[in-house]
Amino acid sequence: MSPGLFSPFNLRGLRLDNRIVVSPMGQHSAVGGHVNDWHLAHLGQLAVSGAGLLITEAVAVEPRGRISPGCLGIWSDEHIAGYRRVIDFARTYGQTRMGIQLGHSGRKGSVSQSWFGQKTLSEAEGGWEIVNASPIAYPDRKTPTEIDLATIGQTTRQFADAARRADAAGFDVIEIHAAHGYLIHGFLTPLLNKRTDAYGGSLENRMRFGLEVFSAVRDAFPADKVVGVRVSATDWIDGGWTLEETIEFSSRLKALGCDYICASTGGVSPEQQIPVGPLYQVRFAESIRRETGAATMAVGLINEPEQAESVVAEGKADLVALGRAMLYNPRWPWQAAESLGAQVYYPVQYDRAHPSMRRNNAFIVQRERGS
Numbered sequence: 001m002s003p004g005l006f007s008p009f010n011l012r013g014l015r016l017d018n019r020i021v022v023s024p025m026g027q028h029s030a031v032g033g034h035v036n037d038w039h040l041a042h043l044g045q046l047a048v049s050g051a052g053l054l055i056t057e058a059v060a061v062e063p064r065g066r067i068s069p070g071c072l073g074i075w076s077d078e079h080i081a082g083y084r085r086v087i088d089f090a091r092t093y094g095q096t097r098m099g100i101q102l103g104h105s106g107r108k109g110s111v112s113q114s115w116f117g118q119k120t121l122s123e124a125e126g127g128w129e130i131v132n133a134s135p136i137a138y139p140d141r142k143t144p145t146e147i148d149l150a151t152i153g154q155t156t157r158q159f160a161d162a163a164r165r166a167d168a169a170g171f172d173v174i175e176i177h178a179a180h181g182y183l184i185h186g187f188l189t190p191l192l193n194k195r196t197d198a199y200g201g202s203l204e205n206r207m208r209f210g211l212e213v214f215s216a217v218r219d220a221f222p223a224d225k226v227v228g229v230r231v232s233a234t235d236w237i238d239g240g241w242t243l244e245e246t247i248e249f250s251s252r253l254k255a256l257g258c259d260y261i262c263a264s265t266g267g268v269s270p271e272q273q274i275p276v277g278p279l280y281q282v283r284f285a286e287s288i289r290r291e292t293g294a295a296t297m298a299v300g301l302i303n304e305p306e307q308a309e310s311v312v313a314e315g316k317a318d319l320v321a322l323g324r325a326m327l328y329n330p331r332w333p334w335q336a337a338e339s340l341g342a343q344v345y346y347p348v349q350y351d352r353a354h355p356s357m358r359r360n361n362a363f364i365v366q367r368e369r370g371s
């Protein structure tokens with residue numbers, strides 16, 4: 001029997017060759033939000049990795065929605081060509097389906113690159129005004145402006161415009177970033193949302209912005225293409241966003257046409273107490289899948305092929321996203337296929353790399369063009 005991890009999976013009309021997903025990972029290497037050679041090389045190697053799906057780093061829907069000045073953006077039509085170049089490479093040489101993560105940093109924007117310590121940047125240092133549901137600062141960072149109703153509507157439209165550009169660039173999948181303490185999560189969690197209008201207070205009100213963004217993106221992206229959402233399934237803080245609320249949010253998203261939920265956690269505050277260890281977030285994907293019937297993606301320290309296989313084979317999640325393991329070893333899917341005895345795609349240019357990769361060997365899976 002072929003391993004679950006390497007069995008195909010359909011999201012809407014999109015067939016993924018296997019359940020391995022390259023998790024979104026910020027490179028902080030763009031200028032003006034534009035794709036450059038770094039992104040082509042970085043995403044290009046991962047697009048020929050044999051993974052079923054790759055999702056780009058969080059791509060900002062407006063300039064102030066960037067985390068650092070190096071974040072990718074898609075707030076203008078001028079950004080489209082750079083993404084198209086990556087997609088063209090992926091289609092020509094790889095078999096991995098391509099997704100873009102659309103995000104807005106909210107109160108966690110305007111900081112330096114991670115390798116410079118994510119220090120808050122003043123406007124003189126190239127930073128910008130930040131916004132969030134309520135004017136509550138992340139520790140040691142500047143205070144966000146409370147986003148007004150007109151700007152909430154404008155931001156929702158910016159997500160929709162970004163979705164149209166993502167389609168024009170050729171992406172198969174959009175993932176909306178509603179996790180890690182960024183803008184949408186900033187509305188969801190009662191720790192950061194103290195509003196008294198229709199976007200704050202009750203769970204219904206706190207979910208409103210996220211659900212409106214989802215609907216706007218779903219409407220703007222072709223009906224046969226995939227839209228998923230990444231959530232933080234818990235804040236890991238007393239009084240914060242909970243798994244029960246995540247389940248309600250997920251089932252509302254599913255009713256609106258959401259194709260999958262990726263279950264991450266945390267990111268709202270450094271006070272979070274996270275019991276980090278192998279597979280530590282899988283139970284959240286499992287609960288969401290069981291309670292809502294939504295397809296789920298598990299992520300977080302799923303580093304070994306046998307661990308990833310167990311997540312899929314035991315029905316805990318439909319898809320398994322790997323972040324750091326793929327950065328460290330972009331050949332992870334080939335090696336996992338070999339150790340689990342499965343077939344995986346690799347580019348013919350590399351068929352002399354390993355005995356398991358000979359051209360006439362059963363390990364080669366040729367792309368069915370048009371599938």
Ligand SMILES: Cc1cc2nc3c(=O)[nH]c(=O)nc-3n(C[C@H](O)[C@H](O)[C@H](O)COP(=O)(O)O)c2cc1C
Nearest residue numbers: 023024025026057058299300301302322323324325
């Ligand atoms: C360098 C780096 C950049 C990241 N950037 C993003 C991002 O842009 N969007 C996001 O949702 N998660 C981001 N993450 C989180 C990863 O997608 C993933 O959820 C996390 O690393 C846990 O998975 P892992 O243990 O397989 O690395 C980033 C992680 C790393 C290591």
